Amino acid sequence: MIAAPVLGATPSDSGVSFAVRAATPVWLCLWDGASERRVAMRDAGEGVWTATVAGIGLGQPYGYRAEADMAKLLVDPYATALDRPFAYDPRLGAPGVETGSLVPWSIVAEAPDILPPPPIFAPGGLIYEVNVRGFTMLHPEVPAAQRGTIAALAHPAVIAHLQRLRVAAIELMPIVAWIDERHLPPLGLRNVWGYNPVVPMAIDPRLAPGGIAELTATVATLRAAGIGVILDLVFNHNGESDRDGPTLSLRGLDEALYFAHGEDGTLINDSGTGNTLDCAQPAVRALILASLRHFARAGVDGFRFDLAPVLARGPGFDPQAPIFAEIAADPLLATRVMIAEPWDIGPGGYQLGRFPQNWLEWNDRYRDDLRRFWRGDGAAGALATRIAGSADVFGAGATRSVNFVAAHDGFTLADTVAYAERHNHANGEDNRDGHGDNHSWNNGVEGETDDAAVLARRDADRRALLTLLFASRGTILLTAGDAFARTQRGNNNAYAQDNAIGWVDWTTRDTALEAFVAALAAFRAAHGLDRVAPYPAADWRRLDGEPMRDGDWDGADGFVLRLPDGDAAVTLRVDRRTRRVALCHGQSLENRS
Structure with missing residues (x-):
């Protein structure tokens, strides 16, 4: 039996073999720095086209042109390096x-070919969500030339910050090469979050001038410091957008294969970005699995999947979708941590609690119930359920919840208690973009203020929400900067703010709040709160000390949770009337300054 061609560019001592999947005949295009040479590719069957070229090797720029539109240079979906970033035109x-x-050239590159060690991140730890560019652009200790890159994350000052907070893993927002949405350039804006990728394996050259080797080295340095790395990957769509979008790769090669279509031939838009990858197609899943293996070989601990229900659509969500079994059956991927963002905007798109039992899931109900309760219009019973691991969602055993009060998408933690409404005017969409209902509040003054009383209430609220987070059962997540009151000035959708709004300001950070979070992290680790298993003999009481009965939860302004810890107990006291949350084990950690 003849083995199927290996897709992508495979270098050898004698040259490079190329293989690409396409619906029509394809020409391999080779660039010598001055001109383009085209090589007709051979039909290898089953939609795969191949060519082998002698005398070339690593570093060779290449691309494809398909008979469907020979004017369009196309990036290899399996490319692992590009000569430059994408730029919309x-x-x-x-x-x-x-x-x-206009289109970047794919580059023949070496891929990591090592057997990575097992992940060091374990569920229950603290995940620190990082936008690579924004996290270090203003960091005073990182060399200017290194700011905004993956390598900057290995700087000793950055690692010291992460260790102080006892970060178990940093979660990097998308790092693969992306393109700006077409409405951004006329506004003078550009996408900085990266949730608009074109191909799934090539790291954006702006973030990693050293390519996959830069990521591998950074992962190794962080791992040596006890910090894992999780990649946020986007497999729900690509940056070729809707019918009016650019032709860059998948669209030009075989749109009918890669993108999901309705019965009338229109593009399905379960991602809200113009197209949706068709994960019911084995070829699409093969591309996804190849991408996961590529980054796993670089040593990362695991992956967070943006709009993860798309992975299991065919067209409806199927909790037994083939991709879950394929990941579980892969010897390398089965050892990695998998995290789902369990919603998309398609029919039946909210799937919290329905992913595989060994997957973690972002829990937006946790965020909303904590905010509602502390704002004053939520129930104590709902808060207690979230703190205890959301058994109503994940069952009574070990929880798979990733608990968060704020994330990249929405208000920062500081803005949650300072803005009752979004302020996204800088995005150029008349303040219509972003979430309209954030369950946020402003403590009497919208936005910036010099009022000392208002500032004190906001500080107390931040500390209360953080205490609840660090006392909660399950994996917890902080977005970079929330530990020291980072603000986006009320912008709750700062994806296109590659400027001071979206960058972390290290010079004005709230060091007192940062020290408080470090103390919370130490307390959580010392007293076993970083658990996913059920609480042992949890004792729930009313604020007056009496045992909590079912009927007491309605209308309660708080509660006391006692957890045995050796000869003593960990006590969490939540009192909305006095705006206090205290976490005690002999000495109290309170939200008051």
């Missing part, structure tokens, strides 16, 4: 218009 979406000077 209207000509990219115009049929028949030449784009050879």
Whole structure:
């Protein structure tokens, strides 16, 4: 039996073999720095086209052109390196218009070929969500030339910050090469979050000038410091958008294969971005699995999947979808941590609690119930359920909940208690974008203020929410900067703010709050609160000390939770009337300054 060609570019001593999947005949395009040479590819069957070229090797720029539109230079979906970032241009979406000077060249590159060690991150630990560029652009101790790159995350000052907070793993927002949405350039804006990727394996050159080797080295340095790395990956769509979007890769090769379509031939938009990858197609899943293996070989601990229900759509969500079994059956991927963002905007898109039992899931109900209770319009019983691991969602055993009060998508923690409404005017969409209902509050003054009483209430609220988070059962997540009151000035959708709004300001950070979070992290570790198993003999009481009965939860302004801890007990006292949350084991950690 003849083995199927290995997709992508495979170098050898004698040259490079290329293989790509496409619906029509394909030409391999080779760039020598001055001109383009085209090589007709051979039909290898089952939609795969191949070519082997002698005399070339690592570093060779290449691309493809498909008979469907020979004017469009196409990036290899299996490319692991690009010569430059993507840049939007209207000509990219115009049929028949030449784009050879506009599209990055794929680069023949070596891939990590090592057996990585097992993950060091374990459920129950603290995940620290990081936007690679924004996290270090203003860091005074990181060399200017290194700011905004993956390598900057290995700087001793950054590692010291992460260790102080006892971060178990940093979760990197998307690092693969992305393109700006077409409405951004006319506004003078650009996407900085990266949730608009084109191909799934090539790291954006702006974030990693050293490519996959830079990621591998950074992961190793962080691992030596006891910190794992999780990658946030986007497999629900690609940056070629809707019918008017650019032709860059998948669209030009075989749109019918890669993108999901309705019965009338229109593009399905379960991602809200113009197209949706069709994960019911084995070829699409093969591309996803190849990407996961590529990054797992770089040593990362695991993956967080953006709009994860798309992975299991065919077209409806199926909790037994093939991709789950394929990941579980892969010897390398089965050892990695998998985290789902368990919602998309398609029919039946909210799937919290329905992913595989060994997957973790972002729990937005945790966020909302904590905010509602502390704002004053939520129930104590709902808060207690979330703190105890959301058994109503994940069952009575070990919880799979990833608990968070704030994340990249929405208000920062500081803005949650300072803005009752979003303030996204800088995004150029008349303040219509982003979440409209954030369950937030402003403590009497919207936004910035010099009122000492208002500032004190906001500080107390931040500390209360953080205490509840660190006392909760399950994995917990903080977004970078929330430990020291980072603000986005009320912008709750700062994806296009590659500027001071979206960058972490290290010079004005609240060091007292940062020290408080470090103390919470130490307390959580010392007293076994970083558990996913059920609480042992949890004792729930009313604020007056009497045992909590079922009927007492309605209308309660708080509660006391006591957990045995050796010869003593950990006590969490939550009192909305006095705006206090105390976490005690002999000495109290309170939300008051």
